[in-house]
Amino acid sequence: MATPTLHDGSDPAGGSTHDVPADALARARRDRRRLRRQGRLRRLLGAGGLRILVAVLGGLALYASYAPSTLWWLAPVGLGLLGLAVHGRRIRPALGLGLLFGLSFYVPLLIWTSVYIGPVAVSLAVLEAMLTAPVAAALAFSSRRAAHWRPGTATVLWPLWAAALWVAGEALRARFPFGGFPWGGIAFSQPDGPLLPAASLIGATGLAFLTALAGFALTGLARAGWAARGRWRPARPLLLLAVVALIAPFVVGVAGRATVQTGEDAPRSVIAVIQGNVPEPGLEFNATRRAVTQLHADRTRALAAAVRAGTAPAPRLVVWPENSSDIDPYRDPVAAEMISDAARDIGVPILVGAVVDASDDPDDRGSYNMGIVWDPQTGPGQTYTKRHPVPFAEYMPWRSFFRLFTSWVDRAGFFLPGDAPGNLDVAGVPVGDVICFEVVYENLVRDVVAGGAQVLVVQTNNATFGWTDETYQQQAMSRVRAVENGREVLIAATSGVSAVIAPTGAVESSIPLFTPGYLTPSVPLISTTTPGTVLGAPVEWGLTGAAMLALVWQAIVSMRRGRPDRRTPDGAGTVGAR
Template identity: 70%
Template sequence: MRLTRKRLQQSGHPGRLHRWKASLLGVGGLRVLAAVVGGYALNLSFAPTTLWWMAPVGLALLGLSVHGRRLRPALGLGLLFGLAFYLPLLNWTTVYVGPVATALAVAEALLTMPVGALIASASRRLPLWPIWAAAAWIAAEALRARFPFGGFPWGGIAYSQPDGPLLPAASLLGASGLAFLTALAGFALSGLARAVWNHRRHLRPMLLLAPVMLVAVPFVLGVVGLRTEQSGSDAPHKTIAVVQGNVPQPGLEFNARRRAVTDMHVKETQKLAAAVRAGTAPKPELVIWPENASDIDPYTNSDAFAEIDQAVRDIGVPTLVGAVVGAGQPGQSYNMGIVWDPVTGPAAKLSDQTYSKMHPVPFGEYMPWRSFFRIFSAKVDLQQGEFLPGRRPGNLTMNGVKIGDVICFEVVYDGIVRDVVKGGAQVLVVQTNNATFGYTNETYQQQAMSRVRAVEHGREVLISSTSGVSAVIRPDGSVESSIGLFTAGYMDASVPLISATTPGTVIGGPLEWVLAIGFLAGLAFVTVRERRRRNSGTGDSTGAESSPGPATA
């Protein structure tokens, strides 16, 4: 050992000696362990668990893992964190499609790699680095929400918080603000841990002031957010019914029996109508059916038309019917919500009283690059047709009630939900079909997103699912009532019609851009300044990794 150390010292490479000593002490292994445990901890914060605090813990471990690292090791640690996070979080994609679906988790993990490098760079260069690290996380989420194929923002850390004290901040700063505060709590926690460890022998309260304040700020803003939450107590109320008709079986073949799903929703609506006539249920102002409740195009199939029309006439109020509607070309369809009137029948196809899903799901509702992906799996051909995207937000008026319709995974896209609220929606409706994912966590994760949306925009959210979990969510994010998985039923809810706008609706979109661009601009400025200093001979040009002092948390 002495001989090796002496040779290293004689070689004039103090950096090599430093890395040799770090490896000897097992520090590299600890960083890898922190990245893996941190990613899995973040996964544990998502539904169906209520362990909201695991999100800051997981991000704190990521911060400890990459702090002070250079580019390549930080990229590797970011990848390990992403794999440990996304593989278990998205395991519901593999239940019926098979292991090939893990490609989605791997792709998301690859997009997490840069955030590890950005956080590491911020920890070396920027004061109060946890703030910049949280902004870097938002920049990475913004990338995943848009790339590739329109993005897949599932796993946004805002959706880990529906049961936590930070949730009210969504009404103040939007979902992107909630995500920033969650990340800030985590990275500030890692800054606090480093400050305690580095000064454990001579610890003074002033050394901990900055990191403690950074940890506290998100929770203070969570309390402030309570003042901007909508309650709807002084708003007019209307009774709205949500129908869950169930499906014959879970999985990809949920609608293999022709018209079976339609018949089951017709039957449940007729039960509701009978209960209204018997006086055991209040008469609703309108009824919501889920996505794909009609598995046959009712505009072209007379049997499906007659069945639905009979059910709507029986209940006697406008009904939002989710249907697969042909687009006029073989193999092309729209995933559509149709306002069906008990007197005049369905709204004209593609009129302002229908909504076509604007963001069809790649690999689920259309197959991008089919010939390329067939190289890896023949299962790409399970997706035989394609759904065309709609061209306008889902603002519909039913019996005087202004609803904002989003379909299934669209609830995860900030802009799609924000647009219907800005378009005047008093109630948010999520039509969804979760039968494809069986008894997995997907439906609970989607419900968590709807709870965050309720607080963000100050609206009641009604989830109508073919197979569950359908739910009525109050504007404060709490679940008022629900119907379990693969159970037929209906809910009558007294829903506040809220028109007031939360700050989160206004601020959320611009804030994401400010945080993402602000971080990149700040990092670029500091990097250029350091390079100029090195070129002028005034800076440190050793290239050794550095750690900020205690004042920088």
């Protein structure tokens, strides 16, 4: 049987022919499509596409370093990959790479925000990622300027500059917008790593700088290694300098051990932490608000019974979590009596977390998130009002504007901020109280330590976030704060995880999620101030200022010199390639 042929006068290879078999023509067309696909794949996996992949992997690696993970080393790896992705890029593509890095980091890190309030909460992760993009652009700009330094100078100084730029970016996210949200601070990836002691020496900001320095030193090491291929001897000094830049942060971490507080010589007192649990997780945890208060009162009475039986030590004071009285105990006699009964039974003051109405006017929806010292004899006394209510949760900025887009804004609270640090005298113990997310703000914790607090208390309600990683991420922050300030940290959570954290950052004891219980640790009452408490703010401002001044200076130099040469001095390739 004859093979069908075509007589269109065309040759699939580009020439002209007659009587081409149909199957040959089909194969040629398939080959042509395959070559086009391969060309697109090569372009995708070229400089731009490969950088996109590296940026996304960097964000995921950084996320994987945060609690409940203990893989602290993935944080430097993640930043090292970001450095590789943006190194030598122009500002516009670097912005895109930074956005992709930020999304791949913040979306999984903050996924707990969407568990009960839906995809609207993902906007927070998007906003944080958008604030990461300018940092990536600054890193790219700095790498292009560094390309005109001597190779050895660039190998050492660019990681320092890049790490300072990262700190500047975190300083921005800690303050903007609406008072900032520094939840993804890189220092909080390190509670299980060898760099942690540095927080006692140079503060959490210094810890963040060292972590970023290790990451961008990895970038320098990778680039020096690539440049050394086939010419080891002349590239050997660059590799050695890159290794020195990588090791330096860990040397500082070792040096920081000398300043870490242990509390061995400090006086001690037993402080009880109560976790009463809630009827159910989620936004409706307090639908039966009296039940939450009752559960905490019951657990306190169980502790009192154990003390009388001699199976538990007698506490000097008791700590209840945030929202343990979600009814205003100043106005509701039943809630007040529940707390008073529990305080009389245990015989010592209770630090109660309560929601308190801000006005006698029933139409005024304003309220305070408050810690109240409740004496067994005299009732409520000293108070602390949360200074930094959480935007889009405890209060809604621009409520009328955002209501145009979603009715979810009306689920946000109407909490008002306090104006004084949480320094309380509870049974003669100087307590520093911070409420829930406030532990992430360095200045709020530093204020109570500067005010004389000998122990830190974090009253928190994590029931809203169910079984997610939120509570473990918050615990990691408390561990860093313990080392930074040289204080024992007691976490009292409605539904867990409540914990006792030593000044060394070690978790000494805890109560699992959604499990009622109590802790009775013997707590060191430490008065000594760490260098980290004193230097935390100056280190942040110093690094941020130095990074910004360096950017401005290099921009001025660039404008004076005109367009920079597109080749790097060390022959590493075209730094301006798109």
